[in-house]
Amino acid sequence: MQSMKKLLLSLMLSAAAMQLHAEGYQINSLSSKQQGMAHTGTAMKLGSESVYFNPAALSFQRSAFDLSLGTTLIMPKAEYRSSYYDYDDPASVVAKAERNVSTPLFAYAGWRATENLGVGIGFYTPYGSSLDWGDNWAGAHLIQDINLAAYTVQPTLSYKICDRVSFGAGLMITWGKFDLSRSFFPVGASTNGAIAALLQSAGMGQYADAVMAVGDEPLVSARLGGKSQVAVGVNLGFMWNITDKWTFGVTYRSKQMMKVKSGDAELRYANDVVKQILAATGRIPKMDEGSFRTELPLPWNVTFGLSFRPTERWELGVDIQWVGWSSYKDLTVSFNETDLGIADIYSVKNYSNTIITRFGAQYALRDWATLRAGIYVDESPVRSDYFNPETPSMTKLTYTCGVSLRPTRCLSIDLAYNYVSSADPERTGSVPFLNNLTGKQEYFSGNYKVSANVVSIGVALSF
Secondary structure (H helix, E strand, C coil): CHHHHHHHHHHHHHHHHHHCCCCCCECCCCCHHHHCCCCCCCCCCCHHHHHHHCHHHHHHCCCCEEEEEEEEEEEEEEEEEECCCCCCCCCCCEEEEECCCECCEEEEEEEECCCCEEEEEEEEEEEEEEEECCCCCCCCCCCCEEEEEEEEEEEEEEEECCCCEEEEEEEEEEEEEEEEEEECCCCCHHHHHHHHHHHHHCCCHHHHHHHHCCCCCCCEEEEEEEECCCEEEEEEEEEEECCCCEEEEEEEECCEEEEEEEEEEEEEECCHHHHHHHHHCCCCCCHHHCEEEEEEEECCEEEEEEEECCCCCEEEEEEEEEECHHHCCEEEEEECCHHHCCCCEEEECCCCCEEEEEEEEEEEEECCEEEEEEEEEECCCCCHHHCCCCCCCCCEEEEEEEEEEEEECCEEEEEEEEEEEECCCCEEEEEEEECCCCCCEEEEEEEEEEEEEEEEEEEEEEC
16 A cells, blocks of 8 residues: 555646646737638737737837737537547447537737837736546546646837837737646446455455445545736847838747646545545555645747738738747656655757748738738747647648628727637547556556637727
8 A cells, every 4th residue: 555655746746837838828819810810910000909019119109009819619629539539439439528518718908108108917827728538538547638728918018210110019928827727537337346455465354345435436536626826027029120012020929937826635535435435545645635846837938920912902021930848848846844744846848949930911801800810830849759638739721701890980890709629630649557466567558639719809999
């Protein structure tokens, strides 16, 4: 039973190390207008929304005041099939994640203080993830559900040094929260049978039947949660109107470290009898009485943009976004209470830098209606030998469309729809984990499919 104690401790902390920071959590839905044209905007004059897309463009704002706010509904879908899945046998192992709807928010305000000076502030959700695989699927010992969100407030200044060139800078003040859960043990009768055998060998055979009666439900799961301290970064921008038709822009958003100083754990048992059984061994630590700390990087971004206006009604945009995922090489989780005797857990990630390529277009159909469309490709930073089901990482191919309706000159109602798919029909991958029964490292492998429907609505005012 001492070995069980050590394995439980390791599993608990591995849950934190492997799940707190899942790939795919950078959100590309920070404007309903620009979401309609593939989230381009680095080389476009967007009024108050330039606070995020390019602070330098804020000084080109035409109206004295500009306000924009909205929300997005992200409805993900993920499917897992084991490596032994038989497509001719519907009874083969398969799991589908439930659609936990995420609702990132954005709000921007811009003021043209002088002819050359723009002042603005923004609130947005740059990172987030939400997925629920259920309590007793085949990978429940890796992840059951996860919810992650980061929030940023960004005060911004922009100055136009001449009619064609401007600079801008914003201070990103970011904080976040997360919660996730996973089973301590792989679920199923074989696991329960092995644990029942351990109870027999420890002279506690009278409890074996109660363990076997649990069936496919997890014996005990851990829910982890925490809030990060405030992190500070910068959003810098440059814009150059090359000609009346062509504009170039570039932005840099710095890396931020989200530091969790005191995360909490909650233990959930199959029933009170199982809880009493595990407590009776005297070897199961009370992890819910401890707290942990860790650091999670939000990667830097460099984006180059070019916009072209061939006529008064058309505008085309291209953005090339370089994302510094290589800053996420590993993660260490430490417990604050030294008397628990838990060693630090080190988890290798080895993410790679990626490129997001965006193409978007908008057409002013009428003075009161503008149509938009676009497409973008977002590379996966995760290697196949570290592929995990928290938020399955695929190279994403996204198709976008949108419309703005202006019932009055100063009011715009903005709608957008995105369909997120995988560049490959499915991806095969695996992730290492510690088997709590054998004490050996094993791999959880399988095939994954992911997609998402994304709907956004926003309202903008200018006066």
